[in-house]
Amino acid sequence: MKDSGVICHGDCDGVISAYLYVKHYLLDSWPNHITLVFTQPWRAHLDARKIEKELREGVFLDLAISGELAGFIRRLASKAERIVIIDHHKSSAELVKDLSSIPNVKAVWRKAPSCPRLMINDLKLAVNPYEKFLVDVADICEGGEAKNSEAAKVADLIKLSIARDPGDIDYLTYLVKVMLEGKELHTDPEVTERAKIAKFLLHRLLKLMGERSLEVGLMKVITLSLPESRIYAGLLGIAATEFARITHKDVALIRREEGKVVVTIRTLDDKAYRICEELAKRTGGKFGGHAEAASATLQDMELDKAVELVSEVIRYVSRKQHPRRMR
Numbered sequence: 001m002k003d004s005g006v007i008c009h010g011d012c013d014g015v016i017s018a019y020l021y022v023k024h025y026l027l028d029s030w031p032n033h034i035t036l037v038f039t040q041p042w043r044a045h046l047d048a049r050k051i052e053k054e055l056r057e058g059v060f061l062d063l064a065i066s067g068e069l070a071g072f073i074r075r076l077a078s079k080a081e082r083i084v085i086i087d088h089h090k091s092s093a094e095l096v097k098d099l100s101s102i103p104n105v106k107a108v109w110r111k112a113p114s115c116p117r118l119m120i121n122d123l124k125l126a127v128n129p130y131e132k133f134l135v136d137v138a139d140i141c142e143g144g145e146a147k148n149s150e151a152a153k154v155a156d157l158i159k160l161s162i163a164r165d166p167g168d169i170d171y172l173t174y175l176v177k178v179m180l181e182g183k184e185l186h187t188d189p190e191v192t193e194r195a196k197i198a199k200f201l202l203h204r205l206l207k208l209m210g211e212r213s214l215e216v217g218l219m220k221v222i223t224l225s226l227p228e229s230r231i232y233a234g235l236l237g238i239a240a241t242e243f244a245r246i247t248h249k250d251v252a253l254i255r256r257e258e259g260k261v262v263v264t265i266r267t268l269d270d271k272a273y274r275i276c277e278e279l280a281k282r283t284g285g286k287f288g289g290h291a292e293a294a295s296a297t298l299q300d301m302e303l304d305k306a307v308e309l310v311s312e313v314i315r316y317v318s319r320k321q322h323p324r325r326m327r
């Protein structure tokens with residue numbers, strides 16, 4: 001039997017997407033004939049090579065598709081029987097449209113609260129109450145409003161438990177396994193223990209962000225040094241979202257990582273996407289994400305210089321949006 005490869009975003013809604021896909025389409029191949037790869041959009045084209053062997057089906061879930069990944073998928077399509085792409089990131093729209101013209105590629109792209117929500121709506125999956133609950137969880141993980149407090153609790157647990165070490169593929173696979181067995185997540189000792197440690201660090205990080213934030217226009221701008229981004233790695237996206245929620249302000253988190261500067265933006269409108277797009281355009285960097293939650297990866301530079309650049313782009317994008325308002 002030929003194998004299937006499932007490549008998905010290593011975050012809360014990515015894991016739930018993987019669970020739904022395996023359960024509905026690949027259960028007969030689980031676990032021995034599926035290679036499950038969890039990755040981050042910026043390195044997906046590298047990690048995806050793990051599935052390149054004898055392949056029946058290649059599945060790409062919840063990945064903001066980069067130009068490199070699109071190139072990889074094109075090559076893979078000439079070897080695999082079938083490719084499936086399901087994604088809800090705004091930045092993927094054009095590339096997914098291009099890829100969908102390849103005969104053995106089935107692509108589903110739509111703006112949706114989460115990738116699992118898109119799956120149950122567009123693929124018309126018949127879901128049971130357990131799966132429906134997890135789709136609610138995925139929406140909340142992606143910033144959707146929490147109408148169900150049980151789902152909000154589980155969303156928090158999953159997000160935090162993953163955040164501490166987003167590269168821990170074994171743990172992400174463990175989560176899919178727990179879901180396939182239909183077990184409760186909020187009482188699982190592995191999940192709760194990991195979430196507890198992450199929560200402690202998140203509180204420390206939010207305190208630090210509060211002390212350090214600068215106002216640029218209507219936005220809060222926060223910087224983190226290389227050692228700090230190492231300590232809080234994995235929690236930075238959650239912290240940016242949480243900080244924006246607490247302060248009711250748009251937030252730009254600028255940090256140095258190994259050989260690069262990463263900017264994470266959270267806004268109430270679509271400014272996050274436009275700012276990251278403009279940053280990438282000006283510096284030849286990369287960007288991806290959604291209208292209100294996006295990030296850009298830029299070449300390495302001193303933090304002072306990065307703050308100057310980001311501030312200028314924030315003002316530029318705000319001016320373009322409200323040309324008559326003086327700032």
Ligand SMILES: [Mn+2]
Nearest residue numbers: 009011014062
């Ligand atoms: Mn995701």
